Amino acid sequence: MASRQARSAAVLALGLIAASLSAPAVAVVDLAAQDTPSQQVTWDCTGSPCPWGPSTAGNAAVWSDGTTARYGYTTSVAVYLPAASALGRTITVTSGNASVYAGPADSPHRALAHLASGDAYTVSGLDAGDMLSLQNDGGSFTYTIEAAAPAPEPTPDPTPEPSVEPTPEPSDEPSVEPTPTTEPSVEPTVEPTPTVEPSAEPTPQPSDEPSAEPSVEPTPEPSVEPTPTTEPSAEPTSEPSTTPTVTPTSEPSTAPSADLSSQSVTWTCTGNSCPWGGQLSGNAGVWPDGVSTRYGYTTSVAIYLPAAAANGTTITVTSGSAGIYAGPVDSPHRSLAQLATGEGHAIDGLASDEVISIQNDGGPFTYTVAATVEPSPEPTPSPTPSTEPSPEPSTGPTPSPEPSTEPSAGAGTPSQAVTWTCAGASCPWGDQLSGNAVAWPESTGALSTRHGYTTSAAIYLPAEVANGDTVTVVSGSAALYAGTPTGSHRQVGQASAGESVTIDGLAAGEVLSVQNDGSAFAYVHTSGEPTEPTPEPTPTSEPTPDPTPTTPPDAVVMQSTLALWHCTAFAGCENDWAPWSGGAVSWPSWAAYPNNDRQGSNARTVESLDGETLYPYMGEWADGCEILVLEGDVLVIEWERGTDVWRSTYLSPGDSYTIDLQPGEDGAMIETPDTPTSFTVALSSCTPQPLP
The missing domain is CATH 2.60.120 (Jelly Rolls)
Known part of the structure; x- marks a missing residue:
């Protein structure tokens, strides 16, 4: 959680300018390309409608010529810059990350860009009544502001110079924040505005152990202190496309569809429960045979695809990032996968009353939909490798649809989508949750029960088998956990692509699992053969350090x-x-x-x-x-x-x-x-x- 620093903190000494009368005086570096720290800001309800409660807080850039009033709130400093002053300025985030939002004073704001450290955005396309802000609800950041460059002199060259007029389209700077987020910006969601290209550089953020706590659409492992979920959307950035069409048929083609663009979607409360407020918005895939109602809301387009149509399809994100969620219409949804650019997920095993959706609250994305490729029942032997490309695109090594339990080091075995279903008494993570894990061969004696849950695959490897084994991650990332089947588990290792973990020191009765809640991965499992003790002891001049920390005497x-x-x-x-x-x-x-x-x-x-x-x-x-x-x-x-x-x-x-x-x-x-x-x-x- 971000620090709640003193609200009157001074910024840099250069560029001291008095803020507007409605805000406290704040030191601001406005036009010099020098790092300026964000400030802690409080939104206090002084009017109406105040949709975010009586008070909320976050981090934002402060403007010398900004304003402090919006949506019934008064901010502790001037965080809203009028369009006339904002147009043409270039914002660069130099540490941390932040998002650029814009819109009228008393309407929802749209996200123009999500900036990571080093990213820049030039403001364009604002209407006369718009105002702009630079914010991060969860943490502080630093940034620079540069004034608009002067327009170039026209030349007589018959080749026209590029226009320097600001485009009416919002920026498509890539979002670096993973989705789904559990803490929406204090900026509410909005009427969508057109966008041309989706975001292209997501940063997935898998959690460690599975959890059933939903965000807007549940992530497998939220923090014990998650961020607010009253608005699953951050700030939408795109206008719904008119014809995204992918229709699974009874004889589906295995070839992926052409790239489809997500659409900006609005959830409007038309029923009773409506746990996320009266209205919110985000970005989602749209289905020709989808439905548009869930949890008391009606969506502006049909984003929920019934299981009958979804099972047997593979969704691949081609730019940006998105999460795939599933569950009954009037219950919390679980995360099936969090996909970055180039990653895909095969939909299978949905219950008949479930629906799926593919979403990104913070930014647009593109994707393809194809029928999941099944292994051919009549393989044709050939003495020479086929020159035909695989019908299923892959972002990494392409494993066989029926992976061997003894994979080669070059290919790796894909993890499996696993469901934990409550079948006992304790069930601390809810009735059901899902993630990705290594499914061990039956010959290993792996278990499929833990803490009151039954897993859809045997993912818990007994210690006597696991000790000495090595797990190498070929693509993606994974964490290794160990503990007793009825007790809590500790993390014993973590590996990204190309890294290995050798398992050692597990106690009798313990089990080991290899997991990634947010996305799939590929791995190589090497069994640890019993090794003969080395006959030649290697003397060392330095004693092996004791790994156990020494407890202070007064602790x-x-x-x-x-x-x-x-x-x-x-x-x-x-x-x-x-x-x-x-x-x-x-x-x-x-x-x-x-x-x-x-x-x-x-x-x-x-x-x-x-x-x-x-x-x-x-x-x-x-x-x-x-x-x-x-x-x-x-x-x-x-x-x-x-x-x-x-x-x-x-x-x-x-x-x-x-x-x-x-x-x-x-x-x-x-x-x-x-x-x-x-x-x-x-x-x-x-x-x-x-x-x-």
Whole structure:
């Protein structure tokens, strides 16, 4: 979570200009190509309609000639730049990332560009009544602003010079933020505006262990403290295309369709539940035989494809990025895959009452749809390799449709889409969830049960088989987890394409899995043959360091507790929103809070898997608490209680950290990093105190 710094922080000394009378005075570097830091901004409701509640906060660029009023809110600094001043300026993000939004003062704003560090965008195509902002809800960033370049002198050359008039089309700068996001911008979604080309450079963001908590369309593993989900869309950037047509037929062609463009879609509340507010928007694939109703909303185009038409198709993203989601019409949806440019996913195994959608809240994308290629029942032997190209395009090595359990190092075996279905009592991640994992051969004795769930494939490899084995990731990335079938699992390795992990040290009774919740991967599994001890000991002048951190003599050792964050905002909330799962250090009831005091579906109360109330939210006494991680992975959050912004610090075994609350912050929590795992920490100078 981003830090909630003092709202009156000074920026650079150069270019000090007084802000408008409706905003506090702020130091701004406006036209010099020098790094300027974003500022913490508060939106306070002073009028109507105030669609985001009484107050919200984020990070934004501040303009000397900007304004502070929009949609019933007054901002603490001038973050909205009128079109007349914005046109022609070039915005470059020099660290962090940020998005450029534009629109009228009292209407939803559209996303013009999503900029990563080093990306630039020149403002064009604004209407006279538009205003522009540069924002990042979740973290700070730095940027430079350059004034518009002077128009070139016309020349008599008969070849016309390119026009310097601003194009009416919004920028198509690629988004670097992964989708789906769980924290929409404080900018609401909008009436879509035309776009010519979709975004082309996504950054996928897979989580570690599967989770059932939805965002707008659920990602497999949200944070224990996810960002608001009241608006799944960020800022739309495209006008619906008139004819995206891909119709699966009874005799489908295996060739992919021509590139189809996503369309800008609006969800309008026309029913009862409507958990995301009155209206929101985003980008999605449109289906000729799709449906347009879900969860009390009616979409402007048919984006939900019934299972009967979806099963047996393969969707490939050709530019931008998108997520594929599935579930019943009136229930939360699970993530089937998060696809970057060139990645595809085969749809299979959907229940008859389910629908799928392909979406990106933050930016447009293009994609193809083809029938999933089945292996030929009558293969034709040939003494020479075929020169015909494969009918199924692939972004990496093309595995056989029926992969061998002993793959060659060059090809790799593809991971499988796996579903976890609750078949027991505890089921901490909800009734069902899905992800991608290695499915082990039957001969290995791999299990398909864990923590009350049954998996659709045997993904849990017994320790006696796993120890000594090596997993090499050929494409994509994956994480390795280990633990007992009924206990929490720890991460024992992680590998990207070309990297290997050798498994060692698993205890008897433990199992190992190789997973990526967000996207598929390919791998090579090499069995570890028993090796003879080396007869020649290799002396070393340096002793092998002890991997176990030394506990300080005055420290208190504490272990996390597996926990569920239950939705308590309104009656029936838990029926609509699955609990978040994770683990945290719990404190005495008089020293910490059992809930986060947030709003809407983000209001959560913490309980153990046995239903006991836990108290993980520390008060101001957390300031100065010294943390040494002994086992497991840890996430420390520092925040202002009840808000949707915080600072995150990730720690591994041996790491140490001292909580240092900043102005405005009044609490902290020591938890797991988005996974229902366990950890052990040694705490010093961390004596609980009574809450105020």
